[in-house]
Amino acid sequence: MFSNTAKYAIKACLFLAVNSSEVNKLVIKDIAEPINVPSAYIAKILQALSKKDIISSTRGPKGGFYLTGDQLQTKVMQIIEAVDGEERLNSCLLSLEKCNSDNPCSLHHLVFDEKNKINERLKKTTLEDLRQHIMRGESILPL
Amino acid sequence: MFSNTAKYAIKACLFLAVNSSEVNKLVIKDIAEPINVPSAYIAKILQALSKKDIISSTRGPKGGFYLTGDQLQTKVMQIIEAVDGEERLNSCLLSLEKCNSDNPCSLHHLVFDEKNKINERLKKTTLEDLRQHIMRGESILPL
Protein backbone atom coordinates (compact mmCIF):
# COMPACT_ATOMS: atom_id res chain seq x y z
CA MET A 1 0.00 0.00 0.00
CA PHE A 2 2.80 2.38 0.82
CA SER A 3 6.28 2.28 -0.67
CA ASN A 4 9.07 0.99 1.54
CA THR A 5 10.45 4.48 1.56
CA ALA A 6 7.22 5.88 2.95
CA LYS A 7 6.98 3.16 5.55
CA TYR A 8 10.53 3.72 6.68
CA ALA A 9 9.95 7.46 6.80
CA ILE A 10 6.92 7.03 9.02
CA LYS A 11 8.73 4.62 11.28
CA ALA A 12 11.69 6.94 11.62
CA CYS A 13 9.54 9.98 12.33
CA LEU A 14 7.60 8.11 14.97
CA PHE A 15 10.79 6.88 16.53
CA LEU A 16 12.03 10.44 16.68
CA ALA A 17 8.69 11.62 18.05
CA VAL A 18 8.99 9.19 20.93
CA ASN A 19 12.71 9.26 21.58
CA SER A 20 14.20 12.56 20.52
CA SER A 21 14.05 16.21 21.41
CA GLU A 22 16.02 19.37 20.81
CA VAL A 23 18.30 18.39 23.69
CA ASN A 24 18.38 14.71 22.84
CA LYS A 25 19.34 14.32 19.26
CA LEU A 26 19.73 10.93 17.68
CA VAL A 27 22.44 9.86 15.35
CA ILE A 28 21.62 7.80 12.26
CA LYS A 29 22.82 4.55 13.75
CA ASP A 30 20.64 5.04 16.81
CA ILE A 31 17.61 5.33 14.57
CA ALA A 32 18.42 2.72 11.95
CA GLU A 33 19.12 -0.13 14.32
CA PRO A 34 16.03 -0.02 16.49
CA ILE A 35 13.63 0.51 13.63
CA ASN A 36 15.38 -2.19 11.68
CA VAL A 37 16.11 -0.35 8.44
CA PRO A 38 19.48 -0.35 6.63
CA SER A 39 21.31 2.68 7.88
CA ALA A 40 22.54 3.97 4.52
CA TYR A 41 19.00 3.85 3.28
CA ILE A 42 17.39 5.54 6.24
CA ALA A 43 20.15 8.15 6.07
CA LYS A 44 19.00 9.13 2.63
CA ILE A 45 15.39 9.26 3.71
CA LEU A 46 16.22 11.38 6.74
CA GLN A 47 18.10 13.77 4.52
CA ALA A 48 15.04 14.21 2.35
CA LEU A 49 12.77 14.71 5.35
CA SER A 50 15.19 17.20 6.80
CA LYS A 51 15.36 19.17 3.58
CA LYS A 52 11.58 19.40 3.61
CA ASP A 53 11.68 20.53 7.21
CA ILE A 54 9.70 17.58 8.49
CA ILE A 55 12.50 16.71 10.85
CA SER A 56 15.41 18.77 12.19
CA SER A 57 19.09 18.04 12.13
CA THR A 58 22.40 19.53 13.06
CA ARG A 59 25.72 18.23 11.95
CA GLY A 60 29.00 17.77 13.67
CA PRO A 61 29.71 16.29 17.07
CA LYS A 62 26.67 16.31 19.33
CA GLY A 63 24.62 16.63 16.19
CA GLY A 64 21.88 14.36 15.03
CA PHE A 65 18.20 14.28 14.19
CA TYR A 66 15.27 15.41 16.31
CA LEU A 67 11.82 16.90 16.13
CA THR A 68 10.77 20.33 17.30
CA GLY A 69 7.40 20.92 18.92
CA ASP A 70 6.08 22.26 15.63
CA GLN A 71 7.28 19.19 13.83
CA LEU A 72 5.28 16.97 16.17
CA GLN A 73 2.26 18.52 14.48
CA THR A 74 3.25 17.09 11.10
CA LYS A 75 0.49 15.02 9.53
CA VAL A 76 1.20 11.46 8.46
CA MET A 77 0.11 12.34 4.95
CA GLN A 78 2.76 15.05 4.77
CA ILE A 79 5.44 12.49 5.48
CA ILE A 80 4.17 10.22 2.74
CA GLU A 81 3.95 13.04 0.25
CA ALA A 82 7.40 14.28 1.18
CA VAL A 83 9.06 11.05 0.17
CA ASP A 84 6.71 9.55 -2.43
CA GLY A 85 5.40 12.66 -4.08
CA GLU A 86 1.75 13.57 -3.98
CA GLU A 87 -1.26 11.76 -5.33
CA ARG A 88 0.02 8.26 -4.89
CA LEU A 89 -3.03 7.89 -2.67
CA ASN A 90 -5.46 10.12 -4.45
CA SER A 91 -5.86 8.66 -7.87
CA CYS A 92 -8.47 6.24 -9.13
CA LEU A 93 -7.86 2.64 -8.18
CA LEU A 94 -7.38 1.78 -11.79
CA SER A 95 -5.57 5.02 -12.54
CA LEU A 96 -8.23 6.11 -14.99
CA GLU A 97 -8.21 9.80 -15.68
CA LYS A 98 -11.82 9.84 -16.67
CA CYS A 99 -12.95 8.23 -13.45
CA ASN A 100 -14.62 10.41 -10.86
CA SER A 101 -17.78 10.38 -8.81
CA ASP A 102 -19.89 11.58 -11.73
CA ASN A 103 -18.39 9.06 -14.08
CA PRO A 104 -17.22 6.22 -11.86
CA CYS A 105 -15.10 3.32 -13.00
CA SER A 106 -16.34 -0.13 -12.20
CA LEU A 107 -14.44 -0.44 -8.96
CA HIS A 108 -15.16 3.05 -7.82
CA HIS A 109 -18.11 2.27 -5.58
CA LEU A 110 -16.29 -0.61 -4.01
CA VAL A 111 -13.63 1.55 -2.50
CA PHE A 112 -14.47 5.22 -2.73
CA ASP A 113 -15.87 5.96 0.70
CA GLU A 114 -13.35 3.87 2.54
CA LYS A 115 -10.43 5.19 0.61
CA ASN A 116 -11.56 8.71 1.37
CA LYS A 117 -11.91 7.98 5.02
CA ILE A 118 -8.42 6.58 5.21
CA ASN A 119 -7.02 9.56 3.38
CA GLU A 120 -8.86 11.99 5.61
CA ARG A 121 -7.39 10.34 8.66
CA LEU A 122 -3.90 10.38 7.24
CA LYS A 123 -4.36 14.07 6.59
CA LYS A 124 -5.61 14.77 10.08
CA THR A 125 -3.49 12.54 12.27
CA THR A 126 -0.28 14.08 13.60
CA LEU A 127 2.87 12.50 14.91
CA GLU A 128 1.91 13.84 18.31
CA ASP A 129 -1.41 12.00 18.11
CA LEU A 130 0.39 8.77 17.36
CA ARG A 131 3.00 9.42 20.01
CA GLN A 132 0.34 9.83 22.66
CA HIS A 133 -1.35 6.68 21.49
CA ILE A 134 1.90 4.83 21.96
CA MET A 135 2.56 6.42 25.34
CA ARG A 136 -0.85 5.32 26.54
CA GLY A 137 -0.06 1.79 25.42
CA GLU A 138 -2.86 1.78 22.86
CA SER A 139 -0.56 0.93 20.00
CA ILE A 140 3.02 -0.10 19.47
CA LEU A 141 5.94 1.89 18.18
CA PRO A 142 6.64 0.18 14.88
CA LEU A 143 10.06 -1.40 14.98
CA MET B 1 -2.75 0.77 -4.58
CA PHE B 2 -2.70 -2.08 -7.06
CA SER B 3 0.20 -2.98 -9.29
CA ASN B 4 -0.08 -2.07 -12.94
CA THR B 5 -0.29 -5.74 -13.70
CA ALA B 6 -3.31 -6.17 -11.44
CA LYS B 7 -5.01 -3.11 -12.90
CA TYR B 8 -4.46 -4.32 -16.43
CA ALA B 9 -5.69 -7.77 -15.49
CA ILE B 10 -8.91 -6.36 -14.07
CA LYS B 11 -9.45 -4.14 -17.08
CA ALA B 12 -8.90 -7.02 -19.46
CA CYS B 13 -11.23 -9.35 -17.57
CA LEU B 14 -13.95 -6.74 -17.49
CA PHE B 15 -13.51 -6.08 -21.16
CA LEU B 16 -13.90 -9.78 -21.82
CA ALA B 17 -16.90 -9.95 -19.51
CA VAL B 18 -18.65 -7.29 -21.52
CA ASN B 19 -17.49 -8.12 -25.02
CA SER B 20 -16.66 -11.79 -25.32
CA SER B 21 -18.33 -15.16 -25.14
CA GLU B 22 -17.64 -18.72 -26.12
CA VAL B 23 -18.80 -17.94 -29.64
CA ASN B 24 -17.19 -14.53 -29.78
CA LYS B 25 -13.56 -14.84 -28.84
CA LEU B 26 -11.28 -11.88 -28.81
CA VAL B 27 -7.78 -11.77 -30.12
CA ILE B 28 -5.04 -10.02 -28.14
CA LYS B 29 -4.99 -6.98 -30.36
CA ASP B 30 -8.73 -6.53 -29.96
CA ILE B 31 -8.31 -6.43 -26.22
CA ALA B 32 -5.06 -4.47 -25.93
CA GLU B 33 -6.09 -1.56 -28.11
CA PRO B 34 -9.42 -0.63 -26.55
CA ILE B 35 -8.20 -1.00 -22.98
CA ASN B 36 -5.11 0.92 -23.86
CA VAL B 37 -2.43 -1.45 -22.63
CA PRO B 38 0.69 -2.48 -24.59
CA SER B 39 -0.24 -5.65 -26.38
CA ALA B 40 2.91 -7.65 -25.59
CA TYR B 41 2.35 -6.86 -21.95
CA ILE B 42 -1.32 -7.72 -21.82
CA ALA B 43 -0.52 -10.89 -23.75
CA LYS B 44 1.69 -12.02 -20.92
CA ILE B 45 -0.95 -11.18 -18.34
CA LEU B 46 -3.66 -13.00 -20.29
CA GLN B 47 -1.43 -16.04 -20.47
CA ALA B 48 -1.11 -16.05 -16.70
CA LEU B 49 -4.85 -15.61 -16.21
CA SER B 50 -5.54 -18.36 -18.67
CA LYS B 51 -3.16 -20.74 -16.95
CA LYS B 52 -5.01 -20.11 -13.69
CA ASP B 53 -8.30 -20.72 -15.42
CA ILE B 54 -9.63 -17.25 -14.77
CA ILE B 55 -10.13 -16.72 -18.47
CA SER B 56 -10.40 -19.19 -21.33
CA SER B 57 -8.45 -19.34 -24.56
CA THR B 58 -8.06 -21.42 -27.64
CA ARG B 59 -5.26 -21.10 -30.12
CA GLY B 60 -5.10 -21.26 -33.82
CA PRO B 61 -7.30 -19.47 -36.32
CA LYS B 62 -10.68 -18.47 -34.87
CA GLY B 63 -9.02 -18.72 -31.50
CA GLY B 64 -8.82 -16.05 -28.88
CA PHE B 65 -9.78 -15.24 -25.32
CA TYR B 66 -13.21 -15.36 -23.73
CA LEU B 67 -15.04 -16.02 -20.50
CA THR B 68 -17.31 -18.93 -19.73
CA GLY B 69 -20.38 -18.52 -17.57
CA ASP B 70 -18.49 -19.91 -14.61
CA GLN B 71 -15.69 -17.49 -15.15
CA LEU B 72 -18.10 -14.58 -14.92
CA GLN B 73 -18.42 -15.60 -11.28
CA THR B 74 -14.74 -14.91 -10.63
CA LYS B 75 -14.20 -12.49 -7.75
CA VAL B 76 -12.13 -9.38 -8.32
CA MET B 77 -9.83 -10.45 -5.51
CA GLN B 78 -9.07 -13.70 -7.31
CA ILE B 79 -7.84 -11.75 -10.30
CA ILE B 80 -5.56 -9.65 -8.16
CA GLU B 81 -4.19 -12.66 -6.34
CA ALA B 82 -3.68 -14.53 -9.59
CA VAL B 83 -1.28 -11.94 -10.93
CA ASP B 84 0.20 -10.30 -7.85
CA GLY B 85 0.27 -13.23 -5.49
CA GLU B 86 -1.70 -13.24 -2.28
CA GLU B 87 -1.44 -10.99 0.71
CA ARG B 88 -0.40 -7.86 -1.07
CA LEU B 89 -3.62 -6.49 0.34
CA ASN B 90 -3.69 -8.30 3.62
CA SER B 91 -0.57 -7.28 5.41
CA CYS B 92 -0.11 -4.51 7.95
CA LEU B 93 0.22 -1.07 6.42
CA LEU B 94 3.76 -0.84 7.69
CA SER B 95 4.47 -4.50 6.97
CA LEU B 96 5.10 -5.27 10.61
CA GLU B 97 4.81 -8.91 11.46
CA LYS B 98 4.02 -8.20 15.05
CA CYS B 99 1.10 -5.98 14.19
CA ASN B 100 -2.40 -7.34 14.64
CA SER B 101 -5.59 -6.27 16.30
CA ASP B 102 -4.34 -7.31 19.73
CA ASN B 103 -1.06 -5.56 19.27
CA PRO B 104 -1.75 -2.83 16.75
CA CYS B 105 0.89 -0.70 15.10
CA SER B 106 0.44 3.02 15.28
CA LEU B 107 -1.39 3.32 12.01
CA HIS B 108 -3.53 0.28 12.54
CA HIS B 109 -6.64 2.03 13.85
CA LEU B 110 -6.46 4.61 11.10
CA VAL B 111 -7.08 2.08 8.40
CA PHE B 112 -8.13 -1.26 9.75
CA ASP B 113 -11.91 -1.14 9.39
CA GLU B 114 -11.86 0.52 6.00
CA LYS B 115 -9.17 -1.74 4.62
CA ASN B 116 -11.19 -4.72 5.72
CA LYS B 117 -14.34 -3.42 4.15
CA ILE B 118 -12.58 -2.89 0.85
CA ASN B 119 -11.07 -6.35 0.96
CA GLU B 120 -14.42 -7.91 1.79
CA ARG B 121 -15.98 -6.24 -1.22
CA LEU B 122 -13.16 -7.31 -3.49
CA LYS B 123 -13.69 -10.84 -2.26
CA LYS B 124 -17.43 -10.73 -2.85
CA THR B 125 -17.80 -8.80 -6.06
CA THR B 126 -17.81 -10.84 -9.26
CA LEU B 127 -17.11 -9.89 -12.82
CA GLU B 128 -20.77 -10.49 -13.51
CA ASP B 129 -21.71 -7.95 -10.82
CA LEU B 130 -19.47 -5.38 -12.42
CA ARG B 131 -20.69 -6.24 -15.89
CA GLN B 132 -24.28 -5.64 -14.89
CA HIS B 133 -23.32 -2.38 -13.29
CA ILE B 134 -21.78 -1.29 -16.53
CA MET B 135 -24.75 -2.51 -18.59
CA ARG B 136 -27.10 -0.50 -16.41
CA GLY B 137 -24.94 2.58 -17.01
CA GLU B 138 -24.05 2.88 -13.35
CA SER B 139 -20.35 2.78 -13.99
CA ILE B 140 -17.99 2.86 -16.92
CA LEU B 141 -16.01 0.09 -18.51
CA PRO B 142 -12.46 1.11 -17.67
CA LEU B 143 -10.54 1.84 -20.85
Added chain:
DNA sequence: GATATTTTATGATAAAAATCATATTTAAGA
Protein backbone atom coordinates in the same frame (compact mmCIF):
# COMPACT_ATOMS: atom_id res chain seq x y z
C1' DG C 1 43.16 26.12 14.39
C1' DA C 2 43.21 20.98 14.31
C1' DT C 3 40.59 17.02 14.98
C1' DA C 4 36.79 14.20 15.34
C1' DT C 5 31.99 13.52 14.58
C1' DT C 6 28.21 14.29 12.46
C1' DT C 7 24.92 15.42 8.42
C1' DT C 8 24.72 16.37 3.36
C1' DA C 9 25.39 15.69 -1.50
C1' DT C 10 26.11 12.71 -4.96
C1' DG C 11 26.22 8.86 -7.39
C1' DA C 12 26.89 3.74 -7.91
C1' DT C 13 24.85 -0.84 -7.63
C1' DA C 14 21.18 -4.32 -7.03
C1' DA C 15 16.57 -5.96 -7.24
C1' DA C 16 12.01 -5.75 -8.77
C1' DA C 17 8.45 -4.33 -11.84
C1' DA C 18 7.12 -3.13 -16.29
C1' DT C 19 7.64 -3.65 -21.04
C1' DC C 20 9.15 -5.64 -25.45
C1' DA C 21 10.46 -9.39 -28.74
C1' DT C 22 10.34 -13.80 -30.79
C1' DA C 23 10.48 -18.69 -31.64
C1' DT C 24 7.27 -22.61 -30.68
C1' DT C 25 2.92 -24.94 -30.44
C1' DT C 26 -1.87 -25.56 -31.61
C1' DA C 27 -5.85 -25.75 -34.47
C1' DA C 28 -8.85 -24.28 -38.42
C1' DG C 29 -9.65 -24.40 -43.10
C1' DA C 30 -8.31 -24.81 -47.91
Added chain:
DNA sequence: TCTTAAATATGATTTTTATCATAAAATATC
Protein backbone atom coordinates in the same frame (compact mmCIF):
# COMPACT_ATOMS: atom_id res chain seq x y z
C1' DT D 1 -1.36 -32.11 -45.48
C1' DC D 2 -0.09 -27.31 -46.00
C1' DT D 3 -0.76 -22.73 -44.72
C1' DT D 4 -2.15 -19.40 -41.69
C1' DA D 5 -3.76 -17.40 -37.49
C1' DA D 6 -3.85 -17.60 -33.16
C1' DA D 7 -2.07 -18.52 -28.08
C1' DT D 8 2.11 -20.07 -25.30
C1' DA D 9 6.74 -20.21 -23.55
C1' DT D 10 10.69 -17.98 -22.82
C1' DG D 11 13.69 -14.61 -22.14
C1' DA D 12 15.69 -9.85 -23.13
C1' DT D 13 15.45 -4.95 -22.18
C1' DT D 14 14.08 -0.85 -19.79
C1' DT D 15 12.51 1.70 -15.95
C1' DT D 16 11.69 2.29 -11.26
C1' DT D 17 12.55 1.38 -6.58
C1' DA D 18 15.51 -0.01 -3.10
C1' DT D 19 19.98 -0.24 -1.29
C1' DC D 20 24.91 0.79 -0.64
C1' DA D 21 29.15 3.72 -0.59
C1' DT D 22 31.84 7.74 -0.03
C1' DA D 23 33.73 12.32 -0.42
C1' DA D 24 32.48 17.00 1.09
C1' DA D 25 30.71 20.34 4.42
C1' DA D 26 29.65 21.79 9.04
C1' DT D 27 30.31 22.21 13.97
C1' DA D 28 31.69 21.15 18.72
C1' DT D 29 35.58 20.61 21.60
C1' DC D 30 40.31 20.61 22.72
